Amino acid sequence: MLIEIKVPSVGESVTEALLAQWFKNDGDLVKKDEPLFVIETDKVTLEVVAEADGVLTITVTEGETVAIGAVVGTLDSQGAERAEAPAAAADENEAAAAESETATAERETATEAAPPVEPDQPPSPAPPPEPAAPVPASEPSPASRETARPAIAELPLAPAVRRLVAEKNLDPTRISGTGPGGRITKGDVVLYLESGASPGSAGRPEASAVPAASEPEPAPSIAAAESISRKPMSPIRRRIAARLLEAKHSTAMLTTFNEIDMSNVMAIRKQYKEAFKQKYGVNLGMMSFFIKASVEALKEISQINAFVDGQDIIEHHYYHIGVAVGSERGLVVPVIRHADQLSFAGLEQAIVDYVKKIQENRLELADLEGGTFTISNGGVYGSLLSTPILNTPQSAILGMHKIEKRPVVIDDEIVIRPMMYVALSYDHRIVDGREAVTFLKRIKEFVENPERMMMEI
Numbered sequence: 417m418l419i420e421i422k423v424p425s426v427g428e429s430v431t432e433a434l435l436a437q438w439f440k441n442d443g444d445l446v447k448k449d450e451p452l453f454v455i456e457t458d459k460v461t462l463e464v465v466a467e468a469d470g471v472l473t474i475t476v477t478e479g480e481t482v483a484i485g486a487v488v489g490t491l492d493s494q495g496a497e498r499a500e501a502p503a504a505a506a507d508e509n510e511a512a513a514a515e516s517e518t519a520t521a522e523r524e525t526a527t528e529a530a531p532p533v534e535p536d537q538p539p540s541p542a543p544p545p546e547p548a549a550p551v552p553a554s555e556p557s558p559a560s561r562e563t564a565r566p567a568i569a570e571l572p573l574a575p576a577v578r579r580l581v582a583e584k585n586l587d588p589t590r591i592s593g594t595g596p597g598g599r600i601t602k603g604d605v606v607l608y609l610e611s612g613a614s615p616g617s618a619g620r621p622e623a624s625a626v627p628a629a630s631e632p633e634p635a636p637s638i639a640a641a642e643s644i645s646r647k648p649m650s651p652i653r654r655r656i657a658a659r660l661l662e663a664k665h666s667t668a669m670l671t672t673f674n675e676i677d678m679s680n681v682m683a684i685r686k687q688y689k690e691a692f693k694q695k696y697g698v699n700l701g702m703m704s705f706f707i708k709a710s711v712e713a714l715k716e717i718s719q720i721n722a723f724v725d726g727q728d729i730i731e732h733h734y735y736h737i738g739v740a741v742g743s744e745r746g747l748v749v750p751v752i753r754h755a756d757q758l759s760f761a762g763l764e765q766a767i768v769d770y771v772k773k774i775q776e777n778r779l780e781l782a783d784l785e786g787g788t789f790t791i792s793n794g795g796v797y798g799s800l801l802s803t804p805i806l807n808t809p810q811s812a813i814l815g816m817h818k819i820e821k822r823p824v825v826i827d828d829e830i831v832i833r834p835m836m837y838v839a840l841s842y843d844h845r846i847v848d849g850r851e852a853v854t855f856l857k858r859i860k861e862f863v864e865n866p867e868r869m870m871m872e873i
Contacts, residue, residue: 419467421452421489423482426460427781432483433457434651435476436745442474446491453478453488454777458655459784461745463777468493573600580605652746663806668844671803674856676863678819678834681705684866696761702816703739704763706791708869709862710814711735711756714789717855719847721788723809729846738787738807739767742797743774749807750779751787795819801837811846814859815839 423433433455440446440453446466454463466472470491476482573581573588577600581588584605591608593600649657663669685700692700714721714735722731735756738749750770752763773779790807795818804815815838822835840856862869 417493419491420487423486430457438478440472444472456651458651460779461777663808670844671841672852673839676836676860698764704760709859713855713858717851720812723811732788736786736788738790740792750783804841812842
């Protein structure tokens, strides 16, 4: 029975996808739930698995853009059963062929070992000695050396070995035999090939170690060092480019900066790291502190949790926080819904789940929609300071950066503290500088004093 393999739907707004990669080859035997291929849309990347066991037939090659619901291949479920029987028979035939080859080699060895029996004949007179041929002063030509080599048919080779040597066009005199009486076996030929010898070496003149004086070395090509490659942008990369350009052109974006002393957060993580992991099964990271701080600040500065819709301002009274995650195929921003209702453990678990879905290409379109505020952590890549771009239609985005020990003044004394620069980019059409600076200051206060978030003060 043939089962059609179709491109699955990933959302109402997505009508086509790029078949990015096949994990299997045409004619392969696949098992149920085994990944077959991966598709890319302008928003998500998704793996498609086999619905049943069967032999795969590919009708659409990777790199092609296909419509949602299009058939890209088939699975022959009955072919799976047929494919298993020849495989077992092939193993038996190979074993029988090996036994036959061994028996043939032993018979030929026994025949050569027996001395030839000739009839009694009177000894013939010895021929007169011939004058010795003069020894040539120069080396014999390559052609004469090739002529002096024994032909394949003249060597005592087993049929299977002779066939393999002929197919690979090898010189059997260069192969060391390990069989009875120094005979060349099939394994010797395979080892010879694996040692670096290239097929087609028989009958070729040996290359001279010193190049002839009449053949000057070619000059290095300058063009070879200036080669380029061109490849199309993936749907996700095209979507990212379009959205970033849209944010640049359709918003009045401005960025304000501050710095945060991470001493207390780092101390809490160090003190409760093991107990937290043992109880909840996830690590206590930095991101959950910043999500909690952002939610508390959003409750105070409602303009940050809003966006412009034509001539109107739409304010959200819920808190769906997007967390930017970099992947091999591009940047995605999965959304943690109702972040205000989640604990530190719930936030960390949500992040871990999304990272796993991204790595396994299981992220759904619904996971990316509905965010009201975004946090991006460039610090994981070593960024000291940057200006994040708005994730439209949202009105603000918070950028975290790497923690670095720096001298700071506290109570008129210079001390070394682990500091982090933070940046808030915002849409100046609906967010004034006062609100933006106040929002970032509140995040600084909450992170530097985490107990304030717990006490809600």
